[in-house]
Amino acid sequence: MKFVCSQNDFSNNLSLVSRAVPTRPTHPILANVLMVADIVKQKISLTAFDLSLGIETSFDANISEGGQTTLPAKLLNDIVSRLPEGEISLISEETKDNQTNLLYLKSASGKFQIRTISADEFPPLPMIENDDFIELPTITITEGLRGVLFASSNDELKQVLTGVHLKGTADSLEFAATDGHRLSVVEAMFSSEIDNKKEQTLKTKNSNEFSVTIPAKALRELEKIIHNNNDFEVIQLQIDDLQVIFYLGKQKLTIRKLDGNYPKYSMLIPQKFEHVISLDRKNFLNSLERVAVLASQKNNLVKCVFNNKKQIILLSVETQDLGSAEESIEAKITGESGDIAFNIKYLMDGLKALSTKEIKMQLNEGNKPVIFNPLGGLKMTYLVMPVQMVK
Amino acid sequence: MKFVCSQNDFSNNLSLVSRAVPTRPTHPILANVLMVADIVKQKISLTAFDLSLGIETSFDANISEGGQTTLPAKLLNDIVSRLPEGEISLISEETKDNQTNLLYLKSASGKFQIRTISADEFPPLPMIENDDFIELPTITITEGLRGVLFASSNDELKQVLTGVHLKGTADSLEFAATDGHRLSVVEAMFSSEIDNKKEQTLKTKNSNEFSVTIPAKALRELEKIIHNNNDFEVIQLQIDDLQVIFYLGKQKLTIRKLDGNYPKYSMLIPQKFEHVISLDRKNFLNSLERVAVLASQKNNLVKCVFNNKKQIILLSVETQDLGSAEESIEAKITGESGDIAFNIKYLMDGLKALSTKEIKMQLNEGNKPVIFNPLGGLKMTYLVMPVQMVK
Structure with a gap:
């Protein structure tokens, strides 16, 4: 194998396939990246595979001799990403009976020799036979x-x-x-x-x-x-x-x-609700983040009281050792007043993923699932199980 | 204690003193920040102290009642940094016989109660009696x-x-x-x-x-x-x-x-040198970073051969398992050719701290200390002991 390519192409593609290199490989070959030089297509393809995820990518190169080999992915990536921009040339001769095969890499200011493992040892990426794309x-x-x-x-x-x-x-x-x-x-x-x-x-x-x-x-x-x-x-x-x-x-x-x-x-998502609340997502999230400072020290429990008359939601967290927190948020509440408790982490995760300014929260009495939807935009449903409150 | 201040001032000063709060305090009070409201000066001062480092800072506030107390630094900082910009008001009543003293903190959207510990328990910052500034x-x-x-x-x-x-x-x-x-x-x-x-x-x-x-x-x-x-x-x-x-x-x-x-x-720094080399710091550092990829897998050893005739430094790293690396850098070399080996980490640390474009490297035969200086700018000397090479 013998080719010349741009440092930039090689580095970008290497760091891309490196995502599929396991940090603790179960077999040494999985720490390597497969490099194939196709002299007909004048393309280098790189493959990494942790047996669950495989990534393959290719880029143009000036190939004078085809071939294939595998190289330690992290080491190669660390070297190539630090090389100066410009052309680099690579040569590798793979002889099956010789255990100390080397890749020779040459840049403007230096040269590297890296031990290779035969491409024969690299597990092939599974193929899909059908033509359904x-x-x-x-x-x-x-x-x-x-x-x-x-x-x-x-x-x-x-x-x-x-x-x-x-x-x-x-x-x-x-x-x-x-x-x-x-x-x-x-x-x-x-x-x-x-x-x-x-x-x-x-x-x-x-x-x-x-x-x-x-x-x-x-x-x-x-x-x-x-x-x-x-x-x-x-x-x-x-x-x-x-x-x-x-x-x-x-x-x-x-x-x-x-x-x-x-x-x-889909069976878990209720279709009828006694309480419908719409409110500003960011306000809700900011208030939750503040009371979470206390909740995270304890059991992550936040209590939400929704008050139809005042049209506000009152968030509260109590910890015996540290203190307590209370935040109120304006909301449009239909249905009677009531209260419910959540794991504050689950609530915040969902609110961060919803992307609209206004959101809708729908719930029923008892410990039934609570639903959050964005108002407008994406069709998304976030369901959280409430936490039973000790009254 | 009773005062109103800006969230911004409070938050900035809290996060500043928090640098002196130990992550694993040896005594609970050291996890707290001392807060003193001076009604005469209309200033709040905050102090944190890990017994080795103490930080004190102060900011303006509208104080209607003086006093002092201590609060859990991390908790308070986490809350205050998440509050919306604007005014916040704080009230604390410290009664010595009551163990559950609280600080009441109110912002536009919420209120917090935080358990305090008496300021009497906070270790005083050491004072210096002399007037020599x-x-x-x-x-x-x-x-x-x-x-x-x-x-x-x-x-x-x-x-x-x-x-x-x-x-x-x-x-x-x-x-x-x-x-x-x-x-x-x-x-x-x-x-x-x-x-x-x-x-x-x-x-x-x-x-x-x-x-x-x-x-x-x-x-x-x-x-x-x-x-x-x-x-x-x-x-x-x-x-x-x-x-x-x-x-x-x-x-x-x-x-x-x-x-x-x-x-x-100062006795360690040699005054006479057999070899004086001047070179581009960034080039040297970049080459070292590349060969370090291999050196760091082994013993961190890099060999430098300085060639008077070619006026270059040749860096090389050999590892039996992974391969080898070689980089060459142009340099102005006076004195004879020679070689020396370093712990590559020490070399890179020093080159990063030197700030000029060109640097001077001075050394003697044998395993004598090697000196690096910036050419121009700051008067700085970086000394590294070389590593003995097995020849």
Whole structure:
């Protein structure tokens, strides 16, 4: 393998695939990045794979000799990102019987020799045989992920709940995540405007419907990659029994699906409410952040009293050791006055993810789920279970 | 105690004194901040003290009832920093026989009750009885600290080496720090220009000379406070057997001196050199950072070969497991060619602290100390002990 490329291209693509390199690899080869020089296409492709998430990317290079090898991803990335801008040249000769293969890297001011491991040892990225490509607007993916990712569980024992559930139909895409205490659902409709180019949005060959649970961890990487390269309007999806593949321009993310049935969450969302409250999201969040200073020292419990007559919500936190806090927020309250208590962290997480100025809060007596929706904008539902108060 | 003040003033001053609140207080009262309302001066003063560093600051307030109390610093700071801008009012009634004293804090949207501890329990900041005030230009302090702080030891067992040594005469101030492996010295001269206003620079009543070792940890806080409030040109110093006090505008830092004799470091600095090399600091540092990627995986050892004929320095790092690195830098080399090895971390630390474009490196054969100086600008000497090479 022998090629010359720009430091900038090499560095950007390396740091991109490095997201799929595990910090504590179960096998040494997983700490490496696969580098393939395709002399016909004059392209270098880089691949990293932690067995759950695989990232592949490619860039142009001046290749005089094709070949492939693997290199320690972190070490290579640390070196290449520190090289001065300009051309760098790389040479590697892989002989199977020789255990001390080296990559020679040359820049304007220096040269590096890095130990390689044979590309034969690198686990191949799973392929998807079918030809069903689903096309989705990038904005739909980013808004959906932003609205639900935070609500997934971080507890590896909760398996399917560590993922985000995606449900697609011909004209909608629904994102859902829950950790058992709260649930967030975003439903993206492909409106008439987009309908015109429907062939570009959900274009599926065999069926219009799909349903898949994808690890939140891998989706956070997808979110970051989109954030750093927002130069593609459309993302393609390919799904089979085991994998989901996202195609983003020159990048390809292969993600192992989560096994198991995702909970039937739509049944949890009440349809009728005794109390409907609308209020300013930012005001509510700021007040919660202040009383949270005390609540976080204790049991994270905040009490909300909604007063129909005064049209205010009174937030209060009591701690025996440190003191107490009280904040009042103006609100439009229909239905009788009442009170309810929450885990303040769950409340704040949801309010941060809702994106509109005004929001609606809907609830019933007793310890029934409470629903938050943005007023206008995205179709999003955030459900929180209240905490039973000791009266 | 009863007063009204601006959220902004209260928050800024609280976060400033919070720097002296220990993260793991040895006694509960040290986690608190002392708040004194002076009805005559119409000023609130705040004090925090970890027994080594004490910070006192004051700000204007509308005080209708004087008094004093102490409050949990972190909790109070977390609340006040989140309050909306505008006026806040505070009331506290301290009755000695009542254990559950409270501070009542009211803002536009909420009210907080916070448990206080009697001000009587707060340890008084040490005072200095003499009237000898030393005045120093703020820029001298910041440049000196920047040039030496990094070289002090982080090992609490090394006692006096965890500090910075300050030595003042009528027309100079010398800063020094060493951890036993490297030494950094900055000498600030009060030039003729400043001589004109000599009464403002080293104005001392009894003597013109002082020598003191101050904990680096406290000086890092001083550095941050100066950085955040650079609206004073002069800093006053007061020194006695146990303490140093820095006066910065409305802030006062009381620091407990480090006991013990500081090493006679000036004897360590060689006066004659066989090799003198001048080179571009940034080029040198960038090359070191690249080869450090490999060196940091091993023993941090970098070898420097200086070649008089080619007028270059060749940096090289060898690791058996990962590979090797080589960088070359142009340099003006007088004296014969030769080689030397360093701990790359020490070398980079010093190069980062030197501030000029060009620097001078001076050394002798054998394992004698190596000296780095900036070319122009600050009078600074950075000394590093080389590492013996296995030949």
